[in-house]
Amino acid sequence: MARLTHMVAYRLRCNGLWANSARTILLRNRAILLAGALMLPFSTAELPAFAAEPQTPAWVQAVAGGGFEARMVTGDRSCPSLVTDKGEVAMTPRASADAHFPLLCAAPLAKDLTKASIAGIALPLPVAQPQRILVVGDTGCRIQGVLLQDCNDPQRWPFPSVAAAAASLKPDLVIHVGDYLYRESPCPAGNEGCAGSPWGDNWTTWAADFFTPAAPLLAAAPIVLVRGNHESCDRSGPGFLRLMGPLAFDPAAPCAVHLPVYGIDLGGITLAVMDDNTADELTLVWPDVPTYAADIAGLGQLPGPVWFVHHRPIWAPVSGPLGLPVGGNLPMITAVGRKLIPRNVELMLSGHLHTFQAINYYNGVPPQLVAGNGGDALLVTPKNLKGAIFQGHSGVTVKDGLSVGGFGFLLLVRDGAGWTVDLFKADGTPEGTCRFTPRPARLDCPDLNAGK
Numbered sequence: 001m002a003r004l005t006h007m008v009a010y011r012l013r014c015n016g017l018w019a020n021s022a023r024t025i026l027l028r029n030r031a032i033l034l035a036g037a038l039m040l041p042f043s044t045a046e047l048p049a050f051a052a053e054p055q056t057p058a059w060v061q062a063v064a065g066g067g068f069e070a071r072m073v074t075g076d077r078s079c080p081s082l083v084t085d086k087g088e089v090a091m092t093p094r095a096s097a098d099a100h101f102p103l104l105c106a107a108p109l110a111k112d113l114t115k116a117s118i119a120g121i122a123l124p125l126p127v128a129q130p131q132r133i134l135v136v137g138d139t140g141c142r143i144q145g146v147l148l149q150d151c152n153d154p155q156r157w158p159f160p161s162v163a164a165a166a167a168s169l170k171p172d173l174v175i176h177v178g179d180y181l182y183r184e185s186p187c188p189a190g191n192e193g194c195a196g197s198p199w200g201d202n203w204t205t206w207a208a209d210f211f212t213p214a215a216p217l218l219a220a221a222p223i224v225l226v227r228g229n230h231e232s233c234d235r236s237g238p239g240f241l242r243l244m245g246p247l248a249f250d251p252a253a254p255c256a257v258h259l260p261v262y263g264i265d266l267g268g269i270t271l272a273v274m275d276d277n278t279a280d281e282l283t284l285v286w287p288d289v290p291t292y293a294a295d296i297a298g299l300g301q302l303p304g305p306v307w308f309v310h311h312r313p314i315w316a317p318v319s320g321p322l323g324l325p326v327g328g329n330l331p332m333i334t335a336v337g338r339k340l341i342p343r344n345v346e347l348m349l350s351g352h353l354h355t356f357q358a359i360n361y362y363n364g365v366p367p368q369l370v371a372g373n374g375g376d377a378l379l380v381t382p383k384n385l386k387g388a389i390f391q392g393h394s395g396v397t398v399k400d401g402l403s404v405g406g407f408g409f410l411l412l413v414r415d416g417a418g419w420t421v422d423l424f425k426a427d428g429t430p431e432g433t434c435r436f437t438p439r440p441a442r443l444d445c446p447d448l449n450a451g452k
Contacts, residue, residue, distance in 0.1 A: 057074065063108075109126065131414045132411060138373070226273055285331065292335035310350055325382045359398055410423055
């Protein structure tokens with residue numbers, strides 16, 4: 001009975017599961033049906049004229065295989081050239097224009113470039129050994145049935161401020177830990193908080209929820225784009241894989257349910273990016289378990305040390321009965337079993353819970369940072385996470401850990417053998433600092449309130 005109580009409380013409070021009420025599911029399904037009815041075929045001659053977003057047409061992102069790629073959304077019918085100090089490179093269509101998206105162009109970036117631009121817009125280039133890594137996640141504005149966020153209020157949806165403040169810190173690399181598009185149904189008539197907002201998986205909504213507000217950040221540094229649960233195939237997955245996917249886009253099969261793990265060399269650290277979009281916290285789909293088990297076990301074959309980056313944290317708690325920390329992701333806890341995380345993994349980075357968390361575990365499990373406080377409605381979690389009760393039977397317990405509420409983002413700065421982890425508020429005001437020490441792997445946050 002106690003376990004059932006914990007699980008019910010977890011389902012009601014955990015981010016991403018708020019939509020489990022019958023009314024919200026009904027409204028969401030009606031919205032999906034309406035969107036499907038509107039998605040009628042268009043001939044090439046009838047393609048709509050998309051207004052190019054002048055402040056967000058181009059970016060540089062990590063792709064599978066360890067490289068980086070320049071991408072550009074354009075309202076034109078052909079791709080421009082990528083101009084570099086080594087000469088011009090012809091960009092090719094990654095995805096042709098259709099009724100819902102304009103033309104998307106792409107070109108790989110050579111490792112030895114010192115300058116690159118598209119249509120006169122300078123691109124940020126990858127750094128071989130990043131010293132300043134910015135982490136942000138869960139940034140969109142929620143319009144989902146009865147769950148409404150005031151997208152027009154910068155205090156209630158601060159992602160534009162978050163992106164501008166984060167860009168001013170001049171990072172070498174940005175990691176977005178997933179969940180970009182939250183505008184899944186129309187803004188109700190008469191609601192001034194979201195009046196005029198687009199919705200659905202289309203370029204206008206992607207521009208409003210991510211690309212336009214993220215413009216300063218995309219101009220500041222290359223970005224690693226992690227797939228979140230909002231990018232599942234029944235939500236905005238097709239748009240994510242078209243615009244931001246790490247693999248080639250196939251218009252005949254626009255939404256792969258699961259993407260393979262891919263690694264990025266950060267100069268002595270391997271960033272391992274995993275797709276866990278279908279790993280619902282409380283739904284144990286047994287055919288998925290071997291997939292996640294193989295992904296996690298495969299981390300052990302990557303050159304270490306490894307930073308394991310994925311959207312849904314495996315052992316991260318929310319508030320349960322009496323405010324006790326409870327939770328964990330049952331499918332992935334089942335997948336890791338007693339083997340846990342490979343020993344070459346020294347840090348885990350995730351989002352999904354709309355808060356900041358820094359957690360140390362027993363049993364040799366690497367520390368966890370959660371950075372899901374980039375813009376979507378916040379989640380209240382216990383300040384002190386010690387004693388958290390997790391689902392499943394991995395035997396993992398929290399040695400010490402804390403949550404800090406409020407919107408914001410993280411900046412990891414290389415400092416000798418370790419890293420400082422600076423937590424910032426949405427406007428760029430410092431909140432506090434943790435230190436990550438790799439060997440032995442540990443997070444220490446002396447100036448943040450642990451609720452003790």
